[in-house]
Amino acid sequence: MRRKVQRSLIQLIFFACTLFLILYLNRPTPHSKSFIWTKIRYQTRASTLPSSRGVCPNLQSQSSKPALIVSRVSSDGDASWLNSLAEKYTLCVYNVDALDQTSSTLQVPANRGHEAMAYLTFIIDNYDNIPSSGAVFVHGSRWAWHNDSPDYDNLALLSALDIHSALSRTGYHNLRCDWSTSTCLPSAPAQGSLEMRLQSAVAPWSARAASDMALPAALSSLFGGEELSPRDVRLRLGRNDAVRSQCCAQFVVSRERVWQHSREEYVALRQWLLDGMGERVRRDDGVAPRDDKVAGRILSYLWHILFAKAGADGMVRLDVLNEEACPSAEECYCRLYGRCQLQCPNPGSCWGQYQVPPYYRLPEDWAETHS
Numbered sequence: 001m002r003r004k005v006q007r008s009l010i011q012l013i014f015f016a017c018t019l020f021l022i023l024y025l026n027r028p029t030p031h032s033k034s035f036i037w038t039k040i041r042y043q044t045r046a047s048t049l050p051s052s053r054g055v056c057p058n059l060q061s062q063s064s065k066p067a068l069i070v071s072r073v074s075s076d077g078d079a080s081w082l083n084s085l086a087e088k089y090t091l092c093v094y095n096v097d098a099l100d101q102t103s104s105t106l107q108v109p110a111n112r113g114h115e116a117m118a119y120l121t122f123i124i125d126n127y128d129n130i131p132s133s134g135a136v137f138v139h140g141s142r143w144a145w146h147n148d149s150p151d152y153d154n155l156a157l158l159s160a161l162d163i164h165s166a167l168s169r170t171g172y173h174n175l176r177c178d179w180s181t182s183t184c185l186p187s188a189p190a191q192g193s194l195e196m197r198l199q200s201a202v203a204p205w206s207a208r209a210a211s212d213m214a215l216p217a218a219l220s221s222l223f224g225g226e227e228l229s230p231r232d233v234r235l236r237l238g239r240n241d242a243v244r245s246q247c248c249a250q251f252v253v254s255r256e257r258v259w260q261h262s263r264e265e266y267v268a269l270r271q272w273l274l275d276g277m278g279e280r281v282r283r284d285d286g287v288a289p290r291d292d293k294v295a296g297r298i299l300s301y302l303w304h305i306l307f308a309k310a311g312a313d314g315m316v317r318l319d320v321l322n323e324e325a326c327p328s329a330e331e332c333y334c335r336l337y338g339r340c341q342l343q344c345p346n347p348g349s350c351w352g353q354y355q356v357p358p359y360y361r362l363p364e365d366w367a368e369t370h371s
Contacts, residue, residue: 037315040269041225044268056125071115096117116295131255170308173336177336177350178329178349243301276289
């Protein structure tokens with residue numbers, strides 16, 4: 001009988017120690033934690049850099065209009081829907097999977113990183129001519145599951161978008177207001193947490209889990225480079241430091257927020273993506289993950305960090321960053337699209353505005369039945 005009691009006591013102690021360890025490792029971190037995510041310090045080992053072939057025609061002559069930067073692929077279908085936006089925007093359309101080696105305009109170095117390659121190429125090759133009224137960055141499909149419109153129509157969003165109002169608060173705004181599929185929900189695990197590690201182990205095929213796991217190291221590589229130790233607490237996300245951000249990499253940004261980084265920093269960021277394509281790169285080289293879905297998702301987390309305004313100490317406060325990244329859906333819809341006085345049951349959604357379609361896909365005949 002004594003042995004059973006002793007065994008039970010040992011098991012209880014072991015369980016208590018394990019529980020304490022889990023709670024300790026996942027203990028909350030200070031909300032005012034700050035990071036030096038204000039300068040891209042990544043240094044490439046490449047001997048040559050891509051030539052400048054991404055100039056957007058007419059951008060300088062139409063400088064009063066905001067630029068609309070479109071990253072599209074052939075599977076996005078007919079691009080004529082963009083024509084009706086030409087009065088409001090200067091169109092800069094990059095066909096990233098149909099490169100023209102004879103052209104010197106609207107070309108990207110490679111089809112890599114999804115929309116990020118077109119976005120960065122535009123900034124790099126048009127750095128001095130970014131309109132004072134700002135720039136809007138979007139995907140090339142008119143109808144897509146992630147477009148925050150009741151019928152998923154990007155034309156409706158871009159036509160209604162109030163750019164001045166969108167930029168009035170911080171100079172940057174994601175085009176999504178609904179929190180579904182984002183990391184805005186408090187229930188979304190921190191990128192470096194034990195919970196995220198478990199998700200990644202259980203679902204190794206998940207690009208989202210893989211990119212979340214890779215984000216802390218990517219931030220260290222990009223903002224630390226060779227100048228700072230990867231273990232610098234001002235640089236690396238802690239186990240429970242969650243980066244909250246909206247989904248899907250469509251946003252509007254002011255010229256001032258773009259110009260807070262040098263052109264060379266954007267070149268370095270793009271090269272980080274390109275360096276990850278190498279045949280012999282290793283994970284510890286500090287380059288982008290070779291898996292393009294993972295690399296692209298990491299960049300989708302980065303835009304609001306890149307364009308965040310640093311505090312008086314020259315650092316980015318995580319709590320402020322997260323608050324600015326995730327305004328309430330009610331406030332967001334009113335500010336961006338003039339959809340005010342909505343009925344919103346919670347901070348992350350409003351009735352009749354958006355819902356995730358089944359399996360994150362629209363029916364194949366959606367464009368034909370909604371055009």
